[in-house]
Amino acid sequence: MNPSTPAPIPSLATQFQRTLAAHRAEAYPSAATRRDRLLRLEAALLSHANELVQAMQADFGYRSATEAGVFDVTVPLGDIRQNRRHLASWMKPRRVGMPWHMLPASGRVMPQPKGVVGVIAPWNFPVYLALAPVAAAFAAGNRVMLKPSELTPRTSAVMAHMAASAFDRDEWSVHTGGVALARAFADLPFGHLLFTGSTRVGREIAVAAARNLTPVTLELGGKSPAIVGEHANLRRAAERIAFGKCANAGQVCVAPDYVLVPRPQLAAFVQETERALLAYYPQGAASPDFTSIVNEQQYARLQTLLNEAQAGGAQLRQPVGGNAEPRKLAPTLVIDPPADCQLMREEIFGPILPVVPYDSLAEAKAFVNRQPAPLALYIFSENTREQQAWLRGTLSGGACVNETAFHVLADTLPFGGVGESGSGAYHGKAGFDTFSHLKSVLSQPRLNGAFLFNPPIGPLQHKVGQLLRRFI
Ligand code: NAD
Numbered sequence: 160m161n162p163s164t165p166a167p168i169p170s171l172a173t174q175f176q177r178t179l180a181a182h183r184a185e186a187y188p189s190a191a192t193r194r195d196r197l198l199r200l201e202a203a204l205l206s207h208a209n210e211l212v213q214a215m216q217a218d219f220g221y222r223s224a225t226e227a228g229v230f231d232v233t234v235p236l237g238d239i240r241q242n243r244r245h246l247a248s249w250m251k252p253r254r255v256g257m258p259w260h261m262l263p264a265s266g267r268v269m270p271q272p273k274g275v276v277g278v279i280a281p282w283n284f285p286v287y288l289a290l291a292p293v294a295a296a297f298a299a300g301n302r303v304m305l306k307p308s309e310l311t312p313r314t315s316a317v318m319a320h321m322a323a324s325a326f327d328r329d330e331w332s333v334h335t336g337g338v339a340l341a342r343a344f345a346d347l348p349f350g351h352l353l354f355t356g357s358t359r360v361g362r363e364i365a366v367a368a369a370r371n372l373t374p375v376t377l378e379l380g381g382k383s384p385a386i387v388g389e390h391a392n393l394r395r396a397a398e399r400i401a402f403g404k405c406a407n408a409g410q411v412c413v414a415p416d417y418v419l420v421p422r423p424q425l426a427a428f429v430q431e432t433e434r435a436l437l438a439y440y441p442q443g444a445a446s447p448d449f450t451s452i453v454n455e456q457q458y459a460r461l462q463t464l465l466n467e468a469q470a471g472g473a474q475l476r477q478p479v480g481g482n483a484e485p486r487k488l489a490p491t492l493v494i495d496p497p498a499d500c501q502l503m504r505e506e507i508f509g510p511i512l513p514v515v516p517y518d519s520l521a522e523a524k525a526f527v528n529r530q531p532a533p534l535a536l537y538i539f540s541e542n543t544r545e546q547q548a549w550l551r552g553t554l555s556g557g558a559c560v561n562e563t564a565f566h567v568l569a570d571t572l573p574f575g576g577v578g579e580s581g582s583g584a585y586h587g588k589a590g591f592d593t594f595s596h597l598k599s600v601l602s603q604p605r606l607n608g609a610f611l612f613n614p615p616i617g618p619l620q621h622k623v624g625q626l627l628r629r630f631i
Contacts (some may be wrong), residue, residue, distance in 0.1 A: 171304075171340070174332055177274045178302045181329035187272065190612050196297040196330065197243040201236060202289065203325040207317055208232045212287055214313035216262050218285070220451040220485035226407055226444045231286035236570060238291045241570050241587060242298035249298070249591045252600070258630060264603050271597035272300030272375070274350030279341060279364070281356045282308035282453060283410045283508075288378075289318060292353045293331065294592030301351075302330050306344045309337045310453060342367070351594055355412075356380075357506075358531075358579050360440045376583030376593055378412070380506045380577050382609035383533040383562060385415035386523065386549055387428055387539030395561060396539035400512070401439060403537070404565025408450040409510040410457075413535045413557075413564045416506060417513040419523045425516045426483045429492060432512070434477035436490050443481020444489040444510075452486040452509060461488055461509040464502040468513070471497040520545075524552050531579035532556070537563045555581045 185192070192319070204211075212227045255266040276296040280289035287308050296303045305322070307315035308466060312335070319333035326332075332397065345352065345367040354364040355378040368375035403415045420428045429475075440446040453460040469475050473496035477489045490510040502513055512576050517523040536555035540546050546560050554577035557566045566572055575584030583627045585593045603609065611623045 171334060171343050171347065174328065174334075175275060175304065175349075175465075178304060178329045178332065179625070181327075182274045182302050183270070186274075190250060191200045193246050193298055193300055194243050196326075197239050197246075197294060199325045200294060200297065200331075201239045201243075203321040204232065204236060204239070204286075206313060210317050211314060214317045215285060215311065216312050218282070218311040219394065219453055221487065221572070222407075222450045223298075223448045225448060226450060230407070235287045235290040235294070238570060238586070239294040240469070242591070243292045244407065245588065246298040246591065247565045249588055250300075255599075257272045258631075259603075260627060261601075263607060264601050268301065269598045270592065271598050273594060273596050274301060275347075276303050276594055277344060277347060277349035277352040278303060278305045278372075279344065279352070279354045279356065280305065280307045280516070282310035283407060283412070285311040285314040286318065288355045290542070292355075294587060295585050296351075297331075297352075298480070299453040299594035301594055303332075303453035304344070304349075305331070305333045306341055307333065307335065309341075336452070341443075345484045346370070351376070353583075353585065353593070354378065361581065376575065376585060377579040377581040378574075378583075378585075379534065379579065380412045380508070381531060381539070381576070381580040382416040382506055383413055383535040383555070383580075385525050385537040386527075386539065387418060387424065387519070388538060388542065388545045389421050391424075391539040391546050392541055392561075393424060393428055393431050394435075397428055398435040399538070399539070399561070399563050401432050401490070403420040404512050405439065405449065405510050408452060408488065410417040410450070410453060410508050411564060413509070413567055415512070415535075415537055415563050416533070417503065417515055419515050419517050422516040424520055425514065427492070429476070429494065429514060434513075435478050440479050440481070440490070443477075443479035443483075444487035445481040445483040446475050446479075447493070449487060451482075452488055455486070457509070458486045458488065461507070461511060464507065464509075465491060465493070465507075465511060468493050468500045468502045471500045471596040473500070473502075473513075516569050520548065524549070526560050527553050532577045534546050534576045534580035535559065535564070535566065554578070 161493050169411045215227045216222045244332045250328040252267040252269045257264055257266050278292045293303050315335045322331045322333045348371040351374050352368050353376040361377045361379045382582050387396045400415050433625050440449055474494040476492040480489050482489045496513045532554045534556040536558045538549040538560055573584035573589030574586040575581050
């Protein structure tokens with residue numbers, strides 16, 4: 160081969176086997192090795208930050224540079240550093256008490272790397288949702304193969320370059336391509352597979368993982384409700400809901416999907432939301448802080464949702480207007496949409512906020528509980544009893560009280576869904592634990608009572624058995 164010709168890229172399966180072999184040669188990397196990987200990841204992210212922001216802007220058509228910089232550079236940087244700072248203490252075996260009848264044995268739980276971790280990422284925060292799991296997997300001592308989204312191809316290419324520039328391919332490799340490659344990727348027998356994406360594809364991932372008995376974390380989506388309680392501060396609620404709905408133009412898994420409002424407060428809530436939107440985006444969707452819809456297909460889907468809701472009798476309001484190129488859809492309130500329209504049945508993933516009136520707490524809770532468990536629920540209330548009634552009376556992956564979406568950013572909180580919004584969790588220590596096998600270890604000292612169970616079974620063993628049955 161000509162020495163200037165780059166080495167051919169191995170197939171997915173070959174790359175997996177090589178990565179696994181490299182892991183087996185160093186199955187329990189030291190804290191120093193893990194820190195070194197995280198430092199290289201941090202340095203690669205920082206040195207490619209501008210390139211990544213430009214690539215995201217090109218992929219989206221237009222993306223707020225501030226949003227891209229904060230959510231897809233600063234936030235993953237925080238994750239990487241948090242993992243680096245804490246990994247030594249998270250790695251330590253965790254002492255566990257023994258039941259009296261097992262004494263004097265001692266017990267501990269020993270976190271151990273699972274091997275090769277697969278990460279499949281979506282397009283909406285293409286860097287954050289790729290690198291946050293990579294960082295957690297490194298902290299836990301694994302090697303990683305990443306499959307980023309084909310819908311943000313320029314960003315994926317920069318991440319592939321980042322990985323190649325700072326990592327051996329057997330430490331971290333990036334695999335770009337479409338659905339066919341994604342399917343082949345999900346079929347690999349990873350030590351753990353983390354998928355972030357839609358519930359529809361999540362079902363396919365669960366099936367693929369089951370074939371290999373691969374442990375899988377599913378970070379999915381759904382319709383996360385915001386509830387304006389009977390004791391809410393309307394202005395505060397409207398401001399936080401408007402923020403949560405319009406960040407990244409609503410293309411956020413934890414965006415409030417729709418809002419339930421007590422009927423008597425409907426008009427006042429709409430007015431407050433309009434006021435908040437005008438303050439945030441004085442030029443409407445044309446504002447430099449407002450992001451485009453990622454592609455024509457998504458844009459057309461959102462328009463169809465709006466047209467259908469309007470045809471069904473809902474009132475549409477675009478308080479700040481400013482629909483603009485490329486694919487900038489002005490924040491739209493849809494007042495009292497029909498319950499059976501598509502807007503109220505599928506995850507919106509865009510800057511459209513259905514505002515649904517309710518007449519009683521029981522009716523509102525029944526409305527939420529009729530639907531699959533959402534990824535998040537946001538309760539706005541100044542009354543702790545009302546907050547508790549919602550937190551206890553509904554099941555959701557996570558929740559915020561008097562806030563939207565910010566729980567994602569608190570990496571001391573495990574993040575994940577439940578039911579159709581996902582299973583498993585990561586972020587902070589939860590991520591370390593997800594990518595570790597938590598091995599239970601019992602140590603027996605020389606002097607112990609295990610002989611009491613030795614066969615042949617005689618009167619002594621019978622006596623021990625009787626005592627145990629009484630006191631265990
Ligand atoms: P998607 O499910 O279409 O794609 C996600 C990834 O899966 C992409 O990399 C894609 O190539 C890959 N993929 C597609 N088909 C596949 C298959 N058959 N087998 C294996 N992989 C396949 O999701 P998306 O449109 O990129 O992202 C939007 C969705 O993701 C929304 O539903 C949103 O709520 C959800 N989401 C969830 C979170 C979370 O943390 N829970 C975060 C962001 C987005």
